[in-house]
Amino acid sequence: MNISTTKLFAAQIYWNTLKNKALRVLLGIVALLIIYAAFSGALIYQEQTQTRQHYQHEVRTNWEKMPDKHPHRMAHYGYIVFRPKHLLSVFDYGMESFTGNAVFLEAHRQNSANFSEAGFSTGMLRFGEISMSMILQVLVPLVIFFIGFGAIATDRENGTLKMLLSQGATWKEILTGKAIGLLGIAVSVLLFAVVVLLVACLGIAGSQINGDDILRIGTVLLTYTLYFSIICLLTVIISAVSRTAKFSLVILIGIWLTAVVIFPRTAQAIGNFLYHTPSRIAFEAAVEKDLIKKGDSHNPDDPYYKALKDSVLKAYHVQSVDELPFNYGGFQMKEGERLSADIYNQHLAGLLGIYQQQNNVLRLSAIVNPFTALRNLSMAVSGTDFQSYTGFQQQAETYRYALAQHMNDLQIKYISNKKPDDHDHPPSISKAHWKEFPDFAYQRASLGTVMYHELWSLLALLCWTAGLLLLIKLLSNKLKAI
Amino acid sequence: MTVLSAEQLSKQYNGTLALNNLNLSVDKGEVFCLLGQNGAGKTTTINLFLGFTAASSGKAMINGIEVHPNDSSTRQFVAYIPEIVQLYGNLNGIENLDFFSRLAGFKYAGAQLSSFLLKAGLQETAHRRSLSTYSKGMRQKVGIAIALAKNADVILMDEPTSGLDPKATDEFTRICKELAADGKAIFMATHDIFNAVNVGARIGIMKQGSLVHTLHSNEITANELQQLYLETI
Structure with missing residues (x-):
């Protein structure tokens, strides 16, 4: 393959596009x-981040300002944690608008994340948002198809292709050169988008941009370049095998519709059909049923907790809980919290497993649809995918459990076993203890972890690129000018 | 000296014989015109010389080298002018010529490119105009300029005067004669009997894939050729 001829075709399609x-x-x-x-x-990032930071701060301040109280009352007073937005959510909104942002944490109860943007909208969000990722994933391929559908088919139709070949150009040079030219246009748009993204990120985060953010932007650049390579190779291949430019355009638009509109929805529907998730009510009812089966920590006559009490009294050689050297109520609550958390986590693991299976159908479909592969990668790198959401939920639950158990520990340690008289103050501990428990700090998954989870999608993009390059090599010996 | 030859060249498309045992040769500086109805095998012959399709049997040779499909080694000696030279409408004459010359491995300065266009008969005022504003005749001239710039030994033309007005046809004929005088071998498939007599040194008449007659143009008038052609097809 002659490099200068290939460059000539690349430059021809690139500059001709810009001249048009x-x-x-x-x-x-x-x-x-x-x-x-x-x-x-x-703007969305800034507003939502400020709002979440404001309320997170307010929640913490209110928590620390609470007066002397019984720790179990504090455990029920609860805490709210907010999911911080990733800086790259500016680029790819992903599932952000449809997943909850805040969780109310309290003793004995695992609440789900609430207050999604979609929940506060008129429902128009369902019709899509204009994000940078949407433009690059959906619109740019369409533009490339419009620019490139006639790249070879038009030359074939008007006889120019025969002139190109008679001048000594080979099929490989024509196909590769035109694909590179189209890629040049797509990458120019991508680079423009990355520069705009960097400006936007600097504008809202300034010096807070860290190495991980830069690496993620680099990953966006790399993965989108791979995606555009697939689009451009596909465009010239379809144009080369089509008898007419019109036929080429119809095929390419058909591919776009299938890949972008039909296939992802079908894969999602197949996932839901194959792996059915229980309704929220059914899920909560199942948790409640198992909890009741195990016992009620607030009921002194509950058989499980009665047996627990008897074993504790026996171990301490005492007749009543009043004689124990610690607060038995707190001890019982701690055991109750452990059991309820275990049961909830078992059910949640099952539910997340089903979600994972549903997502796996979509993830597997990436091998036949590079759009799905890129969409998964893009959301993951931008911290707006389902994995990020469940990661937040799990960290929030870990924090809730630790908070509830810390309050139980305080009760065990500082609250007396003796019931107060009617004229006594209700039992309480110093408010200084509230500060002891640290604020919620969400830990993001590292880029390495994210890429490990999305290895399949990355492999799918690489396989598609390699497969299409191989197809170009094979077609170069098979294609005919007439 | 023979630069273009066919030896028992045949081509079948899905069992249909498009070209049957063709034997011909074109010498340096000679114009060979091939007449025949649509589907007679003229374009198939050109496609075989260009290596765009494989021969079912026999050989197509250029400068003594056998032509093989998708093998560009013989294409360095050949220039091709189709019935309609479309090229790239958003480029001007100079830019189109530059692009096609570079494909053939030639890099010319602007003045040289202009001189090729002038030699092909394209007025200088048109050189920097977008090709989308060109008439068919003007486009054909750019096609000739591409052949000139390539300095090809053989020029294959597929019905190049089809759709040209008489003046443009006459100008085209003159240029072809000049090219032949410069030593180029021209193989032209055409329907234009009068032009064939005018420009061709030899004329072939093809029928259903077979070369039925080969005549020297100085042995026959246009009217006689027309009569023979009508009797043959």
């Missing part, structure tokens, strides 16, 4: 949409 007024307008619209998406994404 209609295509310039089209690319201009895409650029404006990118700027708008970055601006609105940054």
Whole structure:
């Protein structure tokens, strides 16, 4: 393959596109949409981050300001934790708008995350948001298809292809060169988007941008370049095997519709059909049923807790809980919390397993649909995927459990076993203890962990690129000018 | 000196014989015109010389080298002018010529490119105009300029005067004669009997894939050729 001939074809399609007024307008619209998406994404990030930080601070302040109290009352007073947005959510909103942002944490109860953006909208969100990722994943391929559908088919139709070949150009040079030219256009749009993203990130986070954020932006650049390579290779292959440019366009739009609209929804529906999730009511009822089976820590006559009490009294050689050297109520609550958390976690693990199986159907479908592969990767890198959401839920539950058990420990240690008289103050401990328990700090998964989870998607993109390059090699010996 | 030859060249498409045992040769500086109805095998012959399709049997040779499909080794000696030279409408004449010359491995300065276009008969005022504003005749001239810039030994033309007005056809004929005088071998498939007599040194008449007659143009008038052609097809 002659490199200079390949470069000639690449340059021809690249500069011809930029010379074409209609295509310039089209690319201009895409650029404006990118700027708008970055601006609105940054605005959403800023507003929501400020709101969440404000209320997280308020929750903490209120917690620390609580007066002397019984620790179990504090455990029921509860705590609210908020899911911080990832800086790259400016780029890819992912599931952010549909997943909850805040969880109310209290003793004995595992609440789910509430207050999603979709929950506070008119429902129009279902019709889609304009994010930078959506433009790059959905619109740019369509633009590439419009630019490239006739790359070879038009030359074939008007006889120019025969002239190209008669001048000594080979099929491999034509296919590769035109694909590189198209990729040049796509990567130019991508680089523009990355620059706009960097400006937006610097504008809202400034010096807070860290190495991980830069690495993630680099990963976005790499994965989207792979995706665009697939789109461009596919475009020239379809154009080369099509008898007419019109047929090529119809096929490419069909591919776009299937990959972007039909296939992801079908894969999701198949996942839901194969792995059915219980309704929220059914899930909570099942947890409640198991909890009742195990025992009620608030009921002194409950058989499980009565047996527990008897064993403790026996171990301490005492007749009543009043004689124990610690607060038995707190001890019982701690055991109750442990049991209820165990039961809930078992049910939650089952539910998350079903979600995982559903997502696996979609993830596996990435091997036949590079759009799904890129979408998964993009959301994961931007910290807006389902894994990030469940990660937050699990960390919130860990924090809730630790908080409830800490309050139980305080009760065991500081609250007397003797019941107060009617004229006594209710039992309480110093408010200084509230500060002892640290605030919730969400730990994000590292980029390495994220990429490990999305290895399949990355492999799918690499396989698609390698497969199409191989197809170009094979087609170069099979294609005919006539 | 023979630069283009066919030896018992045949081509079948799905059992249908498109070209049957063709034997011909074109010498340096000679114009060979091939007449025949649509589907007679003219374009198939050109496609075989260009290596766009494989021969079912026999050989197509250029400069003594056998042509093989998708093997570009013989294409360095060949230039091709189709019935309609479309090229790239958003580029001007110079840019189109530059692009196609570079494909063939030639990099010319602007003045040289202009001189090729002038030699092909394209007025200088048109050189920097977008090709989308060109007439068919003007596009054909850019096609000739591409052949000139490539300095090809053989020029294959597939009905190049189809759709040209008489003046443009006459100009095209003149240029072809100049090219032949410069030593180029021209193989032209055409329906234009009068032009064939005018420009061709030899004329072949093809029927259903077979070369039925080969005549020297100085042995026959246009009217006689027309009569023979009508009797043959």
